[in-house]
Amino acid sequence: MEYVMSAAIGILSASGIWLLLRPRTFQVIIGLCLLSYAVNLFIFSMGRLRPGAPPVIPKGGFVDATAYADPLPQALVLTAIVISFATTALFLVVMIASRGSTGTDHVDGQEREQ
Amino acid sequence: MAEQNLVLILVFLPFLGALGASTLPSDARNAAAWLATLTMAAGLAILFGTYDNVAQGEVLRGTISWVPSLGLELTFRIDGFSWFFTALVLGIGILVVIYARYYLSKSDPVPRFYALLLAFTGAMMGVLVSGNILMLVVYWELTSVISFLLIGYWYQSAGARDGARTALVVTAAGGLCLLVAMLMLGKIVGSYDLDRVLSSGDAIRAHPLYPAVLVLFLLGAFTKSAQFPFHFWLPGAMAAPTPVSAFLHSATMVKAGVFLLVRFTPALGGTEAWFLIVTGAGMATLIVGAVVALFRHDLKGLLAYSTISHLGLITALAGIGGPGAILAAIFHIANHAVFKASLFMAAGIIDHESGTRDMRRLSGLMRLMPFTGTLAIVAAAAMAGVPLLNGFLSKEMFFAEAVDSQNGTWLNGALPWLATAGGIFSVAYSLRFILTVFFGPAPVDLPKEPHEPVRWMRLPVELLVFLCLLVGILPALTLGPIMNMAARSVLGADTAYYDIALWHGINQPLIMSMIALAVGSAIYLIFARQIAEGPEGPPLFYRIRAQKIYDWLMFRLSWKWPRVMSRIIGTEKLQPQLRLLVLLAFFAAAAALWHSRSLEFGPETTPVAPGFALMWVVGIACAIGAAWQAKYHRFAALVLLGGAGLITCLTFAWFSAPDLAVTQLLVEIVTTVLLLLGLRWLPKRREEIAEDKLLPAQIRRSRDLVIAALSGLGIAGIAYAIMTRPVISNVGNWFLANAYYEGGGTNVVNVILVDFRAFDTFGEITVLAIVGLTVYSLLRRFRPTSESIAAPEQQQVTSSAAFKDYLYVPSVIMLWMFPVLIMISAYFFFRGHDLPGGGFAAGVTLAIAFLLQYIATNVRWVEARITVLPIRWMGFGLLVAGGTGMGAWIFGYPFLTAYAQYINVPLIGDVPAATALAFDLGVFAVVVGATVLMLIAIAHQSLRAARLREQEAEEKEEARQAGEAA
Known part of the structure; x- marks a missing residue:
């Protein structure tokens, strides 16, 4: 499983970084989304891969911590998901506004000089 | 205990007054003036209430514990020297407040002026009574900042803005040097307490860091006290309203530098380096200031350079050191403050009533304003060092120190000659001030018809000139005890009582004074016409202006060079910046991992589930597809992005994170809708763009592909290495064990x-x-x-x-x-x-x-x-x-x-x-x-x-x- 997971993280981030370096705003926004998936999965995987052990504990009694997945990376990623949505929205609006005021969708607000 | 509270009240009183004044409406001239006067008067009353204790050699302290757990305390201490200085500041301050009420015009926002003036008084007093050397620097910088606001009070004029900025840059930069010096002093002594520092002089002077501390410390003091070559900010600061000049450049701001020199004499003084640098700079300033003052046509410009010159005199005395010199320095601080404040006020009256400060246009004012004229002449005579006036006494003491000081250095031998030269020029410029402004033919073509000012505007000048005479004739009865008290608190309780006397018989200092008076008068009388017709500055040297060098440097430092740098190493394009960021992150991670060898790959802990692998085959295809299609087929890319997101969501569900799966799924929906809405506003793009097929574009893409692939590989490697490590007990376990009992949720x-x-x-x-x-x-x-x-x-x-x-x-x-x-x-x-x-x-x-x-x-x-x-x-x-x-x-x-x-x-x-x-x-x-x-x-x-x-x-x-x- 670790092989698959790390390959997934690697390829998601590679695609994201490649798009991040492209000249068109839409490419960059897609790149940022892919990169945020990769980063979220990366942080999530810090708690190791544990199928079938969600951190929902019984009411009362002794809690054997080793029987559950690590809740902390999950809590971190949960807020990260919402915040990355917010930043995507912000970037999208900047993209629309920049397109409206400059007439181009190049990240620099003007086409590359040849 | 009562004294402790009095000290604290005294320290915070001006700031409270400033707060009150700043809330007054902008036309409340009288209310603001009353508030400022009463605040200063209350301060003076408190101060005189403590005189008996201080005169007995007691050091009054007020302490506020700030962060007791760290041992941080705000300590204020009043000893003889700071008592004398605070009295001087408040005394001149109260007169300036009265004077300013009649000087400022109706259109000026007067409460702002008084608020700043009170705040400045507070900051200055903070410098004087701080018991902690770091707090002293804080107050020191506060005086720089507030003086910036005061000098720039008439911010509509470009001259005021420039002058204020120059003053701030020079004095605040010096303040930073002082801060470093104080930090080093604190390290050497092991405490930032002023008393500890002052009593550890031997340890400081023997320390290898002493030269560095000395240089940084003196940079702070010299910039503040306008010592050559940092003197140029002071003439520029003359763009301030005259009451500000009278306050800042007689008793307060510039005197903070010499205060520091005198105060730290026991800790840093007494070495040859101290003598050479401090006395050398002081003498150079004394002569340069006096010479330039003679050639200034602007009244306030003359007074500004004269101030520089007198500050040089005090600095030179602090450099000579020893009981006599320190007492003379303190005495001259008081005398200079008194006569210079009155002269600034008189210059302000002349400017106010005649509309000009140009000495080439002013003439014969004695007939039109006899009272003011007489007062100004007496004050100018004190500045020149004419007998029976206070300036004479301290100048005489300075000459005596110049003659008596014996330490065998080259500078020491030259001191009497240099002192006499300075004296000659100060007589010459004082004479020029008196003769051109008040005597000669009646003035023609002045902007206003000059006449005597209102009574209350002249009162402060009258009081100050009266003091000049009183101290000049009866020194031992008036200021004698206070001077000795101040000197004792600087040098130690066993310092011998120094009797300030008017007549010492015909001795070398008196002869030097007489030479100065005679030669100075002669120089002015002979060259009067050439000076009036010449340029603003000494012959030959008037082209070299420190202000010009400063402007040249500032223009390059703050404008030209940054732009050149930004052109060379900066870019406005986003892509290179992002590339740089990605590469930086990559190399930072690579460098960190290379040495630590922590990237060890363990065996897989969980076997591959075919379903999961298949799922990610789709996910990876989606990710690569999205990257591939994002330029020409945005909609397809969006769908593929959604696919990758769904696989991510399933992964969360697979590995025991139901919360994440739910949130990811929902956010995925919103994000997709959001991007769909955005698509509408993007330009159409067709695949047949020729430029994209060209070689440069292909090279760019390949380079980015390599960067992306390497980064992806790196992240994958790190992720794998961590995932295959055994789990160590961490904070997550604590959360699991306590979620129900502490948080009440499962x-x-x-x-x-x-x-x-x-x-x-x-x-x-x-x-x-x-x-x-x-x-x-x-x-x-x-x-x-x-x-x-x-x-x-x-x-x-x-x-x-x-x-x-x-x-x-x-x-x-x-x-x-x-x-x-x-x-x-x-x-x-x-x-x-x-x-x-x-x-x-x-x-x-x-x-x-x-x-x-x-x-x-x-x-x-x-x-x-x-x-x-x-x-x-x-x-x-x-x-x-x-x-x-x-x-x-x-x-x-x-x-x-x-x-x-x-x-x-x-x-x-x-x-x-x-x-x-x-x-x-x-x-x-x-x-x-x-x-x-x-x-x-x-x-x-x-x-x-x-x-x-x-x-x-x-x-x-x-x-x-x-x-x-x-």
């Missing part, structure tokens, strides 16, 4: 979010609200490009009748889903504390419910039926979350402490009633508000475009009709 992730780490979540929702508002405000001013305004192709082709039933069945279903989605949202919210769900998921669900209504119908239809007020939602959410947090204060707990309890509700059963639930309600409301706000703001752009289309059509129609009518 869903540990939710308990962490709303209870254990609630403060983080509070920050997150605040960010979310800010982003929502930013999006909203950015779009309010947005205008689409003309090509996007036209209706989309599909809408143009289809007739409106066919468009009517477009997606009819799905839209009905979506409408019916509204209540269901609200139900699901509530379900997520309430189960959140115990089972997967929670405020985030519930909030996004409700936002989707609203969103579906917009998609199913159209903006106008929805908004006629439901009113969503997203900003109110966000505000409500933040208030609830913050209020819940603050509720904990009522019970004496820290912010956001949660309380958990289950309540049995009939029919439903046990319901968790933790205060965390209320907090989660806040999270929920903010998420709903922000999400809806962003989506609606973007969706409304179509409406706006439609409106623009209608407008354009109307305009065309009007134009057509107008054309027809014509």
Whole structure:
């Protein structure tokens, strides 16, 4: 499983970084989304891969911590998901506004000089 | 104890007065003047109340413990020297306050002036009475900042702004040097307490860092006291209103530097380096200042250079050291303050009543303003060092020290000659001031007809000139005891009493004085015409101006060189910047991992599940496909991005993170809708762009591909290395063990979010609200490009009748889903504390419910039926979350402490009633508000475009009709 997971993280981030370096705003926004998936999965995987052990504990009694997945990376990623949505929205609006005021969708607000 | 409180009151009184004055209306001239006068008078009264204690050699202290656990205390101490200096500051201050009331015109914002003046007094007193050397530097810099505001009081004039800026740059830069010096002193001594530092002189002088400390310390003192070559800021600061000059450049600001020199003599003085640098700089300043003063045509310019020259004299005395020199320095501080303040005020009166300060235009004012003229002549004579006036006495003492000092250095032998030279020129410029302004023919062509000023404007000058005479004739009876008290507190209690006398018999200093008077008068009388007709500055040297060098340097430092640097190493293009960031991150990670060898790959711990592997084959294909298609096929890329997101969501579900899976799924929906809405505003792009096929573009793409592949490989490697490591016991276990007992919930992730780490979540929702508002405000001013305004192709082709039933069945279903989605949202919210769900998921669900209504119908239809007020939602959410947090204060707990309890509700059963639930309600409301706000703001752009289309059509129609009518 670790092989698959790390390959997934690697390829998601590679695609994201490649798009991040492209000249068109839409490419960059897609790149940022892919990169945020990769980063979220990366942080999530810090708690190791544990199928079938969600951190929902019984009411009362002794809690054997080793029987559950690590809740902390999950809590971190949960807020990260919402915040990355917010930043995507912000970037999208900047993209629309920049397109409206400059007439181009190049990240620099003007086409590359040849 | 009473004294301690008095010290503290004294220190904070001016700041309180400043606060009061700053709240007065801008035309409250008299109220502000009264407030300032009473504040200063109260300060003086307190000060004189402590005189008996201080005169007995007692050091009064006031201490406020600030951070007791760190041993940080604010210590204020008043000894003889700081008592004398504070009295001087307050005494001159009160006269300046009275004078300024009549000097400032009706249009000036007078309360601001008094507020700044009082604050400056407070800062200056802080320098004088600080018992901690770091606090001293803080007050020191405060005087620089407030003097900037005071010099720039008439900020409408460019000269005032430039002068203020120069003064701030020079003195604040010196202040930074002083700060470093003080930090080093503190390290050497082991304490920042002033008394400890002053008593550790031997240790400091023997320390290898002593030269560095000395140089930095002197840079601070010299810049403040306008010593050559840092003197140039002072003439520029003459653009200030005259009361400011009279206060800052006689008794306060510039005297802070010499105060520091005298104060730290026991700690740093007495070495050959000290003597050479301090006395050398002082003598150079004395002569340069006196020579330049003679050639200035501006009254205040002459006084400014004269001030520089006298500060040089005091500095030179501090450099010579020893009981006599220190006493003379302190004595000259007082005398100079008195006669220079009165001269500045007199110059202000002349300027005020005649409209000019140019000595080439002023003449024969004695006939028109005899009182002021007499006062100014007496004060100028004191400045020149004429017998029976106070300036004579301290100058005489300076000459005596110059003659007596014996330490065998080359500078020492030259001292009497240099001192006499300085004396000659100071006589010459004083004489020029007296003769050109008050004698000679009656003035012609002045901007105003000069006459005597109002009585109250002259009163401060009268008092000061009276002091000049009193001290000059009866020194031992008036200032003698105070001078000796001040000198004793600097040099130690066993310093012998020095009797200041008027007559010492005919000795060398007296002969030097006589030479100075005679030669100085002769020089001026012979060269008067050439000086008046010549340039502003000594012959030959007037071209070399320190101010010009400073301007040259500042222009390059703050304007030219930064631009050159930015042109060479900066770029405005985003791509190189991002590339640099990615490469930096890559190499930083590589460098860190290379040496630590922590990248060890363990064996897989869990076997590969074929389903999972297959799932990611699809996911990887989606990711690569999205990257491939994002340029020309945006819609395809968006669908593929959604695919990758769904696989990510499934991965969360697979590896025991139901909360994440739910949230990811919901956010995925909103993100996709958001991007779909954005697609509408992007330009069309066709695949046949020739440039993209060219070699440079291909090289760029290949290079980025390599960077991306390497980075991806690196991240994959790190992820694998960590995942295959054995788990170590961490904080997560604590959360698991305590979630129920401490947080009252069984869903540990939710308990962490709303209870254990609630403060983080509070920050997150605040960010979310800010982003929502930013999006909203950015779009309010947005205008689409003309090509996007036209209706989309599909809408143009289809007739409106066919468009009517477009997606009819799905839209009905979506409408019916509204209540269901609200139900699901509530379900997520309430189960959140115990089972997967929670405020985030519930909030996004409700936002989707609203969103579906917009998609199913159209903006106008929805908004006629439901009113969503997203900003109110966000505000409500933040208030609830913050209020819940603050509720904990009522019970004496820290912010956001949660309380958990289950309540049995009939029919439903046990319901968790933790205060965390209320907090989660806040999270929920903010998420709903922000999400809806962003989506609606973007969706409304179509409406706006439609409106623009209608407008354009109307305009065309009007134009057509107008054309027809014509």
